[in-house]
Amino acid sequence: MAKPVVKKEYTLLERIYLWEILKGMKLTWGHFWFNFKACWRPGPHTIPTCWQYPEDRTREISPVFRGEHMLQRDDKGREKCIACGMCAKVCPAKCITITKGKRKEGEENKYAAKTYPASFEIDLLRCIFCGFCQEICPKEAIVLGQNFELARYTKEECILDKHKLLLNYQKAKEEGKLRPPRKRVPVVPAPPKPEKDEKAEGAEAKKSKVAAAGKAKKKPVAKKKVAEKP
């Protein structure tokens, strides 16, 4: 296969190496001098482009950052999670395992709904932090926090059980790094339905999967069937 031969034509300045080399060195000297002056200033974050991470944690993390999970409580201190298992079903990495528990009489102030998760485990080694669980949760119970320091010594520590998740929420609440409530994503309005056929009228799915809360009454029938599947 005849390779097209390329004729290299250089200007005189390019042919002698020195001119371009000196221009390049002028540029690197500019950087060097700027940083040389910068690194005499006191304090860790002197060179603007480089954060000395462990000492200087002043970098602002975005409120919607997808970090370590947490189980939220409502304002009356009751656990929001109703163990519906939606997050376990939607998780691509299948790293959430929940066992359901019925709320007894005396525990009204502990759990928000009739059912609550007896055990709620997230395997951080499998989790890919895609945020689907927090997006699909009807009660906005599970939420990804801003903590990204997830290194642990043993595998067992990487399994977040319910206690740790609630602890994370506690810590985030104190540090005030709570995730803002989920903004409702505007959806294309429902097309005007000239004729009333049975399927469209029943499944008036007003919103997409994001806001499951506002579903019409008929919908829970289908949902219960979905939840049963492991």
Place this chain on the structure above:
Amino acid sequence: MDLKKRVEQCLGPENFVVAMTECQGDLSVEVPKRNILDVMHLLRDTPDLGFNFLSDVFGVDNLDLNKPKKKPKKKEEGEGAEVEEESKEKGPLPPRFEVVYLLLCLERNERLQVKVRVEESDMEVDSLYLIWKASDWPEREAFDMYGIRFKGHPNLKRLLMWDEFSAYPLRKDYPLEGQGEERHLIYDD
């Protein structure tokens, strides 16, 4: 003149067209396996078609596409039943494997899918390496993943898996977790 008519006009006379389906704007032509090379030459050389760019070649395994669903749900009880009768009279199931070629005409920016059905018994298809060199690796990958052999391919070896790998992973009957094949490296010292 819309693409469907032009393709029919070009491939129709030598009855190369087995089936022509249209899905969401993508035209797909099914072609008998034995004259895939002539079809490709025709599609590339006829002036008003001019598909001179092979975008991709890959295999598809239609193992249980034609069989009815195994667990008909309560609500669709009625439909499940009809599907069973319907597939009975259709006679033997169509061939299991499929090789799909994606062609592209650079000037008119039109895309065409050419499909070839391959039975499990005779997994041999002519290789397009002589027409487009772009089919070198995709065909090797189709062989690696499905076991479809390509006659005339210069270097038909496994592409992604290691050479001693015995099974064909992308087939539908190959479990997702794999069958536990290990690779034994042989050090020659």
Place this chain on the structure above:
Amino acid sequence: MNQNPTSQTSYESDNYVTINIGPSHPSMHGTLRIVAVTDGETIVKAEPDIGYLHRGVEKLGENLTYHQFIPITDRLNYCSAIPNNVSYEMAVEKLMGVEVPEKAQLIRVIMMELARIADHQVCIGILGVDLGAFTPFFYLIIQREEIYEIFEWFNGARLTNTFGRIGGVDADLPDDFEQRWEELKPNVRKANDETEKLLTHNRIWMDRTIGVSTFSPEDALNWGFTGPCLRACGVKRDLRIDEPYCMYDKFKFEVPVGKNGDVFDRYIVRMIEMEESIKIIDQAYKLYKEMPADAPLMARVPKVIKPPAGEVYSALESPNGELGFFVKSDGSAKPYRIRIRPPCYMMFQALPELVEGEMVADLIACISSLNVIAGELDR
């Protein structure tokens, strides 16, 4: 990947040395392996050997629902994850016949062009590092961090950003996007200028890249080249112009075309494309601001996505070339077959023709100019 792939050929004569530029090599992008038979410094035969990062993405696709496959597409071309997500989502939307609202398309365009700039920055930075020029890499990578911050403030992840949903986008642009973008734009241009000053007219760089692994347009088309490497060979082909998607026909931008398809032209084409991407983002953001604040971002999509039975191929212009998704569905909630058409897969198969007869140093330069990414290559 057998043990000695060149044993049966005639390269056994004693003055040839078989060098195994193996999967873990300082200048291999990800896990690529090249078995090069060299006569001294010149390469007699170079056989690429891939599959070290094969995770069976397509098999995984057949066992996950449509919605669950989105995070998997992040992991294909991990230098710029957003075009992968959008390409997959467009394929499923085409299959379901869903029309994405305009505002979501604009957000997709903005984010894709930002990802394009980030990808080109990595490619050019690494090309510089492979040819010994270590410094431009840092100037470019610092700007890439700023782009990743925009992604982080958009939906929370920097690299694997699981961008958008089937039918639209899951979040609006961060409210301080304008201020971040106005800060970022001059810095990106400054970093590009500095790289140009350090490299483009430097005779050492020109000697190393001009005329190295040249490729003629006919061969490039024959081998299935797309993207910057095809444009470097002189073929004006850009899916954003030829098959406009996501309102690309509303933006004015040029497509840079090279002359003789060598490493230098690929480098120059990528540098100009970064400049064009900045223009596109400006125009897209202007259109975005004219939209009402509560304009819809998501199309009307059922909760569990079950597209009608059928098969569809949709491609878009990813930073490396034409990235296409072929999605075949049998009506159930799980895709029946997903085939990913990665751009660098086609280019890497042409490596023997690109590099034979050249030197080992040119092999390294050629590979980093093709921007072969193992995640996208092996799927």
Place this chain on the structure above:
Amino acid sequence: MDDWLIAIIKVVCIWVWVLLIAVVMTWVERRGAALIQDRPGPNRAGPFGLFQPLADGIKLFTKEEIIPTKARKILYILGPLLFSVPAFSTYAVVPFGDKIILGGKEIILQVSDVNIGFLFILALGSMAVYGVILGGWGSSNKYSILGGLRSTAQMVSYEVPLGLALLAIVFVYGTFSLRDISLAQQGTFLGFLPNWGIFKQPLGFILFIVAAYAEANRVPFDLPEAESEIVSGYHTEYGSMRLGLYLFGEYVNLVTLSGVTVALYFGSWHMPYIDLGAYLGPISWGIVSFCIFFLKVSFFLWMFVWVRWTLPRFRYDQVMGLGWKGLIPLGLFNIFITALFIQLTV
């Protein structure tokens, strides 16, 4: 204090001094590179990372000595020795100051004022090539062999322009001894120019600098250890202190070549226009000349770092092409011009 004692003290002092510069040079290189690339560089070990070379040294000492099974044991061990011993000993002829009178005895700030001066340096320079080729071949790894071959060809073919540039210096100064050349660079010539070698031999200076970069395997000539191509060339298989010897040898080479450049071309211890020797007493002039010489050497050491982080790397055949087709003709032309010039003016 008789002579041999002074000689021993001088040898020990200069050896420790060169090692100290080489150690600090590793820090300067890492810190300089960092500041050029908009990052702070090593700042964890000690203030501004000053103990980083100490940390590297300890690391190199305490690492386990691994000899690969297939390596040819004798060559593998001999390689780093043959590379670092010439590197350490070439500084013997390079001056580091004028002279100092201590307790009535005049001591020349130079280990040994050999009158064949830089012929000695050229000879030892080519000795270092053996270290590289043995190291590359000894560790019997394809990349190392490639690296060893490349560096041999490069070093040999760049000895020639180095020699030609130095030959032109001999024409101008008439002597090989570095001390005499340094003394001759006093005063001014053509009225305003200081009497330095660079103004007498501008083309020779450029030739010398380029060839020096090639000798020291520094970018843009760092083919033998091009990490991206052949995984750091000849010292791929080396581990702890052997690798240390190679790296140290490299940095000591830098110091030596900078010393020679300053001694021949930059008026080693003379200030451009003012002759400080007349004003200062013997002891203080010794120290001042030492400091001036050191400042000039450090400028050239910084030049090595500065150039390294600006330029890309040559390809192998381009290095050879530049050496044989570029520098050697220029060297001959330079000698011709110098000879013509001397013939006309004398």
